[in-house]
Amino acid sequence: MSHNVPKLNDPSLLKINVAYVNGEWVKAKSGKTFEVFDPSSGKLIGTAPEFDAADTQNAIDAAAAAFPLFRTKTGRERSKLLRKWYDLMVENSEDIAKLITWENGKPFADAKGEVAYAASFFEWFSEEAPRQYGDTIPATIAGNRVVTIKEPVGVCGLITPWNFPAAMITRKIGPALAAGCTVVAKSPGETPFTSLAIAELAHRAGIPKGVVNVISALKNTPKVGEVLTTSPTIKKVSFTGSTGVGKLLMKQSSSTLKKLSFELGGNAPFIVFNDADLDTAVTGAITSKFRSSGQTCVCANRLFIQSGVYDEFAQRFAAKVKEFKVGGGYTEGVTHGPLIHDRAISKVNAHVRDAERKGGKVIQGGQKMPELGPNFFQPTVITGMTTDMALAGEETFGPVAGLFKFDSEEEVIKIANSADVGLAGYFFSKDIRRVYRVAEALEVGMVGVNTGIISDPAAPFGGVKESGFGREGSKYGVGEYQVVKMITYGGMGQPLQK
Numbered sequence: 001m002s003h004n005v006p007k008l009n010d011p012s013l014l015k016i017n018v019a020y021v022n023g024e025w026v027k028a029k030s031g032k033t034f035e036v037f038d039p040s041s042g043k044l045i046g047t048a049p050e051f052d053a054a055d056t057q058n059a060i061d062a063a064a065a066a067f068p069l070f071r072t073k074t075g076r077e078r079s080k081l082l083r084k085w086y087d088l089m090v091e092n093s094e095d096i097a098k099l100i101t102w103e104n105g106k107p108f109a110d111a112k113g114e115v116a117y118a119a120s121f122f123e124w125f126s127e128e129a130p131r132q133y134g135d136t137i138p139a140t141i142a143g144n145r146v147v148t149i150k151e152p153v154g155v156c157g158l159i160t161p162w163n164f165p166a167a168m169i170t171r172k173i174g175p176a177l178a179a180g181c182t183v184v185a186k187s188p189g190e191t192p193f194t195s196l197a198i199a200e201l202a203h204r205a206g207i208p209k210g211v212v213n214v215i216s217a218l219k220n221t222p223k224v225g226e227v228l229t230t231s232p233t234i235k236k237v238s239f240t241g242s243t244g245v246g247k248l249l250m251k252q253s254s255s256t257l258k259k260l261s262f263e264l265g266g267n268a269p270f271i272v273f274n275d276a277d278l279d280t281a282v283t284g285a286i287t288s289k290f291r292s293s294g295q296t297c298v299c300a301n302r303l304f305i306q307s308g309v310y311d312e313f314a315q316r317f318a319a320k321v322k323e324f325k326v327g328g329g330y331t332e333g334v335t336h337g338p339l340i341h342d343r344a345i346s347k348v349n350a351h352v353r354d355a356e357r358k359g360g361k362v363i364q365g366g367q368k369m370p371e372l373g374p375n376f377f378q379p380t381v382i383t384g385m386t387t388d389m390a391l392a393g394e395e396t397f398g399p400v401a402g403l404f405k406f407d408s409e410e411e412v413i414k415i416a417n418s419a420d421v422g423l424a425g426y427f428f429s430k431d432i433r434r435v436y437r438v439a440e441a442l443e444v445g446m447v448g449v450n451t452g453i454i455s456d457p458a459a460p461f462g463g464v465k466e467s468g469f470g471r472e473g474s475k476y477g478v479g480e481y482q483v484v485k486m487i488t489y490g491g492m493g494q495p496l497q498k
């Protein structure tokens with residue numbers, strides 16, 4: 001087989017034309033399907049069912065029917081199911097990674113890293129499931145006793161993007177199941193096959209029918225989204241994607257006042273102060289900016305370098321970027337794959353051309369790579385960036401690093417915080433007082449100090465401002481899928497005098 005068509009150890013993990021509803025593999029009632037393409041070669045991978053409103057409603061009904069029993073399972077029982085699912089993810093990691101590379105394009109080594117990351121959410125939440133404690137609260141009213149218990153919020157609608165076809169869906173399903181919720185997960189239209197393979201592993205793990213439903217749509221996505229956000233049966237929507245779509249989904253959800261968690265777009269500042277360890281800063285910038293070819297919501301978008309180290313940083317950073325090998329994700333030695341589609345290429349190209357027009361200097365890359373395929377772009381470094389450029393105000397979501405020069409700490413904090421969004425921020429410094437000061441001053445949900453990698457199932461992931469609200473992973477993750485119920489026991493009498 002050509003390197004573009006991976007041979008799976010277990011071919012039954014590739015689900016063509018079917019989605020997973022109520023424990024069964026089903027087609028769209030209309031029989032309609034949509035095509036999914038390999039972003040490296042542009043070739044067809046296969047077709048997936050184009051679910052419509054009625055199909056989505058069936059999945060919601062299945063999740064609703066499964067909820068009353070699933071919510072009564074003990075935390076330990078739910079833990080065992082998640083643990084089994086985790087074990088199956090690990091056992092099948094090679095195949096899941098092949099699917100990720102095929103439909104997303106990221107290099108196979110990165111895809112394997114994503115599977116480990118994705119599985120780690122099942123592991124983490126299998127450990128959280130049995131430990132969902134309430135409170136005992138001293139009452140103000142004599143004779144009353146007050147306690148709280150945590151209850152699952154109900155049926156959840158989950159919507160995830162293509163950039164982490166495995167990890168975004170497990171980061172939502174893991175805590176939902178730990179809390180005792182049942183779910184309808186809409187897989188991304190660009191990368192449905194990874195999610196569907198994970199659904200097959202749910203089946204094999206013995207997750208009861210209807211608890212996990214994974215559906216697919218491309219053209220019908222807005223309709224499916226509307227059903228998930230307006231159905232009175234759905235009590236919670238968790239969405240990862242762009243800020244624009246987040247705003248629409250929030251508006252739609254207002255009709256039934258759902259509980260919401262939104263992980264939206266970012267525009268991460270990445271700041272290198274004169275006193276930074278430059279080797280660490282260059283390594284951090286490489287990993288933060290170019291992870292998944294710049295297509296992560298926490299990728300550095302604006303790199304602010306203090307004037308004393310600007311030239312040296314730029315030269316060392318560009319030299320590292322020059323060493324990248326761009327190509328198809330299965331090719332040995334390839335470090336960076338394609339972008340997801342031609343719209344992503346157009347946006348990246350527009351940001352580079354705009355920067356050039358306004359005086360920026362491309363010192364590395366800067367061009368499309370049609371010789372490799374339609375969706376490849378050279379990893380790019382631009383110096384002389386200014387705040388009037390498109391890249392400064394808008395997330396590029398691609399392999400372009402724009403270097404801005406700054407002089408003072410006050411100046412850079414002001415510019416960094418001028419964005420409407422606030423997901424991740426990074427900075428590099430060896431001054432302990434500055435480290436505290438700047439970490440506290442940045443208007444973001446997550447800060448990396450002297451590191452470019454912050455993603456960890458144990459750490460709360462989420463943003464502020466127009467990057468959304470809610471936290472995924474960590475000890476806070478399950479709470480997003482629970483409601484706190486307060487119970488007051490009246491007439492309990494006063495404590496006995498001893």
Ligand SMILES: NC(=O)c1ccc[n+]([C@@H]2O[C@H](COP(=O)([O-])OP(=O)(O)OC[C@H]3O[C@@H](n4cnc5c(N)ncnc54)[C@H](O)[C@@H]3O)[C@@H](O)[C@H]2O)c1
Nearest residue numbers: 160161188189221222225240241242245263264265266297
């Ligand atoms: N904060 C995070 O954790 C995070 C993670 C990944 C991506 N993102 C953001 O997502 C963006 C890139 O992804 P994208 O362009 O695919 O985003 P997008 O918002 O267009 O799509 C994300 C998901 O939402 C679905 N969707 C799109 N329109 C919808 C609608 N009307 N109703 C229901 N679902 C709908 C898509 O099918 C996809 O599955 C970037 O802005 C990035 O920062 C954020």
Ligand SMILES: O=CCCC(=O)O
Nearest residue numbers: 163295296297298455
């Ligand atoms: O792109 C969004 C998620 C990235 C991550 O979890 O590190």
